[in-house]
């Protein structure tokens with residue numbers, strides 16, 4: 001058994017110096033070692049606060065300077081609509097992110113002032129779909145309605161729904177899992193009693209991803225919930241790491 | 251390499267087996283029954299007990315959702331029925347809904363005969379929107395004081411109904427009530443630790459806290475693990491998620507034993 005964390009971040013020094021527990025990737029690696037987590041995806045606070053240009057540059061630089069981090073951390077890439085030309089064409093964006101070994105995409109439409117509609121992001125989402133590149137959709141940041149609209153407009157997009165909130169979200173997440181085959185769901189706030197087993201029995205083990213929600217949450221609580229869920233060992237392996245590894249093969 | 255935390259035999263044993271015989275689980279904060287806003291995989295006694303046996307839960311003390319909110323329709327009947335069906339594992343709190351004073355009177359008159367199935371009272375001031383200091387709660391508080399009963403109170407930071415300031419007003423008047431502050435005044439861990447440190451009859455209860463980085467460590471450093479109780483809001487939250495969150499905290503194995511069972515065993519001793 002090993003664990004690949006599908007929801008870690010942000011790290012780095014924010015404008016308010018919060019959070020401070022993961023100022024660099026060194027602290028992240030130490031925290032992963034303390035919990036026995038082998039790999040993680042990650043995003044940098046500057047991707048949100050300072051924008052895609054500086055944020056993407058900082059995370060790539062940090063990983064390039066630390067060989068162990070480069071091996072164990074899969075960076076997320078921040079994008080904005082290509083129509084302004086600031087980030088280059090959609091093809092260039094995908095080429096650059098793959099060259100940087102970025103496996104997933106983080107978006108901040110609210111903060112970066114753009115709209116999640118085909119007119120704005122359709123070209124990029126089409127290429128992400130063709131290349132099987134998953135996009136994080138945070139419930140905490142955008143709310144369920146926006147996530148539903150996004151899936152309605154981009155039904156084949158690969159997405160990782162994260163930060164679902166602590167009140168059992170099954171009435172909201174399950175229709176998405178059933179109707180959109182590329183929807184995945186991470187566990188950092190999926191705390192309801194017996195829910196992991198219930199979802200696995202209802203729709204199979206392929207769509208759940210272990211996520212810790214670090215740094216806000218520690219990594220261990222959902223590890224134990226997965227380890228002792230009433231599901232097969234194969235299902236546990238898929239949730240702990242297998243599904244995310246498959247997803248990142250692009 | 252271990253999982254969750256390094257260098258703890260207790261953590262390793264929980265990881266391997268999911269249960270540790272020498273460390274039974276006393277869950278001091280549960281519920282039961284359907285809830286309008288949530289689909290539960292395990293809403294009722296049968297499914298809850300099945301899940302809890304997988305985690306070696308020795309006792310779950312719960313208040314039934316219907317007793318808390320549909321008070322005039324059901325009273326405490328569904329809770330009593332479940333506790334009678336599974337007396338080895340279930341105990342209930344008599345739910346106090348301050349909007350129904352007659353129901354409170356009727357229920358309190360029966361608490362004596364419901365013991366040991368009933369182990370105390372449950373207040374939910376933030377949801378019922380009446381402060382614990384309001385006269386509406388006085389009959390229940392006086393009753394608990396006279397019988398030396400525990401009360402599990404929902405507490406939340408900044409709440410005018412059950413925030414730290416409100417509890418500081420109420421607690422000194424009831425020295426024989428064991429106050430269990432649910433959710434540890436989420437998320438004012440300092441105020442929670444200090445209240446528990448200042449009053450011997452105040453405990454803080456962890457529902458929705460385990461997993462939150464640094465919270466348990468902070469409270470242990472203020473009031474000691476002897477004043478902290480484990481809870482999950484079962485079926486809201488999973489036992490192994492909660493246990494994992496306690497195991498992940500940077501505290502000693504002895505602290506973990508205190509939190510997961512020893513403190514609760516002392517409080518529940520008169521009822522077991």
Ligand SMILES: [Zn+2]
Pocket residue numbers: 279280281432457483
């Ligand atoms: Zn509760």
